[in-house]
Amino acid sequence: MLLQTTSNTLIDLSRKTDGSQDRAAFAKDVAEGLSQHPKKLSSRYFYDATGSRLFQEIMALPEYYLTRAEFSLIRQHRSAMAKAFAAGGFFHLVDLGAGDAMKTKLLLQELVSQEKPFDYVPMDISGAAMKELSKNLQQEHPDMHVQAVVAEYVTGLQWLEQHLTERKVVLFLGSNIGNFEREEGLEFVSQIRQHLHPGDLFLLGVDLSKDPDTILAAYNDASGITAAFNLNLLDRINRELGGNFDLDAFKHFALYDPQLGVMKSFLVSQRAQEVYLEATQTRYTFAAWEAVHTENSHKYTLQQAKEMGSTAGFELVTSYLDAEGHFADMLFKAV
Incomplete structure (x- = not known):
C-alpha cells in the first residue's frame, strides 16, 4: 500500500492479518519457551500497549542512562555527523526502527540547517508510529521528502536495495544491536552490508562496557518500573492467551556478567506452582525459585564493535561518544 501527501510517502510492506496468526505465533513461542529446560520467554513480546508505556517511563528514570547518553552525544556531534553524511552529495537517510525518531530529529534539523541534499526514510514495524512520524515531520519540515516504510527489517532492507538507488546512510540507533545475541548481531550487521554499496555509510548505536553497578541499576531501578515491565509479559499472556x-x-x-558483557533478566517463580494456558490447552509446572529467562542485553567495547563491523564488511570511519563514555554511535563505511 502506498499513501502520498505533498512530500511524504508511506509504503506499507507489513503482513496483513486478522490478528489470529499473530496470536497463534505468540502462543507457539510461549509454549515452546515454557517447555524448555531452562524455561524462557521472548523479549519481542514485551511491547504491547502497556509494555510500551512502561518502557517510556523506564527511559525517563534517573538510572536509565542509555537514552540520555545517546541523545547528548548526537546533540554534541550532530554538526560533524551531518557533514560526514553529506560528504558524497545527495543521500537517503535510512532510519531502522525509527519509532518516534526523537534522536534522529536532531540530525534532521542539523541537515536542514546546513542545507544538505537528502531525503529521510524511516522504517519501523509499527504502521501507527510511521503514520504519526510522517504527520509530525510534514508539520515540522514541510519541504523534507519523507518515505516511511512499514516493514520488518529483512523485508525493509530488500525494498531499500531495490528502490533506492542513490547513496545511503543507514542509522541503527539506540542499543538495539545489544538485543541480539553476539552471533545474531553480527549476522544482522552483515545483512545490512549486503543491501548496501561500497561507500554507503552505517551509523551503529552501541551501549559500551562500563561500571557493572551502573549497568545493573539501569535494568533494576529502585522504583520498580523495570520489574513491572518484565512482569507485564505474564499479564499479556494472561490477557491474550488465556493464561492464569x-x-x-x-x-x-x-544480573550483569562483566566477563561476557551481557545483562540478563529473569522472572523467578517464588513457589512451586502450575500455570494453565487456554490457547495451548496445556499446563506448565514451575518449581520453587525456578527462573524464566526473558531478555539479554549485550554491551560492547569499542574494539569488539569495530571487529563486528569489520567482519561484516565495513570499515570504521570514526566513533562519537558522550561526555562520560557510556555510549557510542560508530560510523562505518561499506567496503
Missing part, C-alpha cells in the same frame, strides 16, 4: 499466571507469585531478577 499469578503475578504476585513471580519476581523480577536481573
